Every structure is written in structure tokens, then in C-alpha cells.
Amino acid sequence: MSASSYLKKHTEALVKDVGIEAACELTGKSKATLGRYYSDSDEHDDRFMPIDVVAQLEAAARFPHVTSALAELKGITLSYDAERRNASSKGVNQDVVVLAQRFAMLMSEYHMAISDGRISVNEAKRMLRETLAIQQILLDMKLNLEVEVS
Incomplete structure (x- = not known):
């Protein structure tokens, strides 16, 4: 599998994790636009989800699908901590x-x-x-x- 198709598969997993309707609402993108980001058709080969959209969706997702895929492609191991702390850092x-x-x-x-x-x-x-x-x-x-x- 090429890096391009690998990223598209993980982009699709991210959108489906959040839900297509919720993803549209969060990002302000249409279903068609989001679909183009993970489409495997030749006409959309060079189209990928912008990083700010990835960040918005991964904040709402259960898992950082695209970030994880990028790390794997570079040979980097990430440690995902599903624990969300009650108090965020204050400085x-x-x-x-x-x-x-x-x-x-x-x-x-x-x-x-x-x-x-x-x-x-x-x-x-x-x-x-x-x-x-x-x-x-x-x-x-x-x-x-x-x-x-x-």
C-alpha cells in the first residue's frame, strides 16, 4: 500500500470515527469535500485533508487516526494516552x-x-x-x- 492510500484510509477512519454529519458541522466542510479527502479515485489522488481540519476532527475523535498514520510512515512510535485530565496545565x-x-x-x-x-x-x-x-x-x-x- 502506498503512503498516499495509507493516509487516505486513515482519513476515512477519522471521519467515520467522528461521524460524517458531526465532521461536517465541526469543520464547516461539506460531505462531498470530506469524501474527496479520502477518495481513492484517480481524480482525487492529490487531494488530502488540511492539517487544521485533521486537528479539529482528531480533537473530537476517539483516536488520532491521521496523526498515528503519519507517525507510522516516518517510523515513529506514539504513546496515546486516552486519559483526559480534569485540570489542564496552568503554566x-x-x-x-x-x-x-x-x-x-x-x-x-x-x-x-x-x-x-x-x-x-x-x-x-x-x-x-x-x-x-x-x-x-x-x-x-x-x-x-x-x-x-x-
Whole structure:
């Protein structure tokens, strides 16, 4: 399968995940326009969904279909966190505090895991969850720093 058809299949999955009617309403695009973005007919070979439309739809979707496809085509592995936090980041200072707390939790998990001289599968899974939480906090911090710089 070519990269082009791969992206079109994932674009179709994104639209169907959101629902065609909802996708039209969210993006202001018609059914025909959205359909052209994932059509495999020759006349639409060079037509792809604009990135801002992808972002709007992925915000409403259950899974980031197109982003995931782009990452896979580049050989990048993404870690998708379906958890939506109740409180969003309020800035770098809060991010630093939350990062310190999560790092302390990771170190606590590590200390408990290594106390018997080996790390079990369950202990590794708990440490992995903490590591992924730290990764998300660092991403929030990066975004907040970019806002402060610009």
C-alpha cells in the first residue's frame, strides 16, 4: 500500500470515527469535500485533508487516526494516552510542581520494585505508567514554554 492510500484510509477512519454529519458541522466542510479527502479515485489522488481540519476532527475523535498514520510512515512510535485530565496545565510553574510530584512517585515505585533485587512485570508496568505521565507533563511544559517565548 502506498503512503498516499495509507493516509487516505486513515482519513476515512477519522471521519467515520467522528461521524460524517458531526465532521461536517465541526469543520464547516461539506460531505462531498470530506469524501474527496479520502477518495481513492484517480481524480482525487492529490487531494488530502488540511492539517487544521485533521486537528479539529482528531480533537473530537476517539483516536488520532491521521496523526498515528503519519507517525507510522516516518517510523515513529506514539504513546496515546486516552486519559483526559480534569485540570489542564496552568503554566510552567504548575508543570514543575506536578513534574516533581510524578518523579517522586516514579522513584517510590522504583524503590519498592528494586527492594527484592528484581523488577517484576507488574512493577515494571507501574513504573512505565509513571514514566508516561512524566512524558505528558514534559510535553505540557514544552507547550507552555513555547507560549511564553512567542
